[in-house]
Amino acid sequence: MAAPTKTKADPQSTRDRILDHSVQLASAEGLESLTIGRLATDLGLSKSGLFGHFGSKEELQLATIDLGSEIFARTVIVPALGEPAGAPRLSKLIYNFLDYLEQSTFEGGCFWGSVSAEFDNRPGPIRDSIQQKLGHWLDVLREQAAAAGAEDPEQMTFELHSIVQGANSAYQLFGDPEVFNRARVTLARMLPDG
Amino acid sequence: MAAPTKTKADPQSTRDRILDHSVQLASAEGLESLTIGRLATDLGLSKSGLFGHFGSKEELQLATIDLGSEIFARTVIVPALGEPAGAPRLSKLIYNFLDYLEQSTFEGGCFWGSVSAEFDNRPGPIRDSIQQKLGHWLDVLREQAAAAGAEDPEQMTFELHSIVQGANSAYQLFGDPEVFNRARVTLARMLPDG
DNA sequence: AATAAGAACGAACGATCGTTCGTATAGCGG
DNA sequence: CCGCTATACGAACGATCGTTCGTTCTTATT
Numbered sequence A, B: 001m002a003a004p005t006k007t008k009a010d011p012q013s014t015r016d017r018i019l020d021h022s023v024q025l026a027s028a029e030g031l032e033s034l035t036i037g038r039l040a041t042d043l044g045l046s047k048s049g050l051f052g053h054f055g056s057k058e059e060l061q062l063a064t065i066d067l068g069s070e071i072f073a074r075t076v077i078v079p080a081l082g083e084p085a086g087a088p089r090l091s092k093l094i095y096n097f098l099d100y101l102e103q104s105t106f107e108g109g110c111f112w113g114s115v116s117a118e119f120d121n122r123p124g125p126i127r128d129s130i131q132q133k134l135g136h137w138l139d140v141l142r143e144q145a146a147a148a149g150a151e152d153p154e155q156m157t158f159e160l161h162s163i164v165q166g167a168n169s170a171y172q173l174f175g176d177p178e179v180f181n182r183a184r185v186t187l188a189r190m191l192p193d194g
Numbered sequence C: 001a002a003t004a005a006g007a008a009c010g011a012a013c014g015a016t017c018g019t020t021c022g023t024a025t026a027g028c029g030g
Numbered sequence D: 001c002c003g004c005t006a007t008a009c010g011a012a013c014g015a016t017c018g019t020t021c022g023t024t025c026t027t028a029t030t
Helices: A014-029 A036-043 A047-051 A057-080 A087-102 A111-119 A125-147 A153-174 A178-190 B014-029 B036-043 B047-051 B057-080 B087-102 B111-119 B125-147 B153-174 B178-190
Strands: none
Touching: A014 A036, A014 A057, A014 A111, A036 A047, A057 A087, A057 A111, A057 A125, A087 A125, A087 A153, A087 A178, A111 A125, A111 A153, A111 B111, A111 B153, A125 A153, A125 B153, A153 A178, A153 B111, A153 B125, A153 B153, A153 B178, A178 B153, B014 B036, B014 B057, B014 B111, B036 B047, B057 B087, B057 B111, B057 B125, B087 B125, B087 B153, B087 B178, B111 B125, B111 B153, B125 B153, B153 B178
């Protein structure tokens, strides 16, 4: 019985297919334009069938944030853990971040860039989740800045993150890929190992 | 006949009242959550009455961008024109920008920060307008960077704008006003006159 | 073979969306 | 005083929103 039995042993569950599409859509058009009807149409499902996998729209949005965050971690953070702590790992983290933008891992650029501006000012579980997960990324950055001997790790974290996000939004709005190289110039000046 | 005649000679026209509210709402929750019904309820108007002032939702959104852009220019750009071109004016522009954020001119922080991330990836007149008006701000910045003798004005523009926007989004999401001082530290290092 | 569990469906709900229409009211120019 | 224009209104439109419900079908367990 090697052949998949159609439902249970699917290589990718329906829920995963939904979230894969959902995370791309959210990065491109925001978490609010994730409508159940549109997702269902795009994936050839019924609204009620899709809905049943989550139970509410908010659950769908939270699950989407979870996946977006996981993809970010897998693409940017994990591959940097092979580097020694401190300056080398810090550099790798930042340049991975830039690569992830440049390679358009998400249709709409940085997942955080799209989603955090949207829920900045709307208290609730969604904002809380974004705060916590994006905060974790900043924690990782700050730890490595500290290990690299930065005199003010918090300051350095702010600067590095701002430059990368600046490159993202400039690229998204104006479409000039040259901003990534501009960001590299600035980052090389900021990072402890040049 | 000095007394206002209730409709024509209003100190503030209904249209202006709508847009004043609309621009605040857009900065806080985005241009898409500007619903006609909600605006009408908030302002004590009927949906159709409010609608008549614009003719379509897109016109309302474009008018909102116009006003947001105008307020930005009035708050950040104009007061810097008193400074001599070059380094002094460049500094004034940037620090005005920071002040405008810190004083919460808009409920949702920087108008551009809220609105540009939202329409990054949606071609159409709204994105075009944001591109053009935000582009004008970057032009102003680049001109002054050039006049200040920066060796790469485009690079400097990118860096300055990224840091200020980074402060905005960090403040919006995490609420710590200390980021503005962090931004000042970085900007002082970047600006030609320290 | 009987049963329980899960996935997906279609139909329908009340609410809200943007928009259209016809109408009433007001102020202004002739 | 009459008509014009602008302002605002209420009612209604079709579409879509998130959500609920009951049903069918498949798969897994007993």
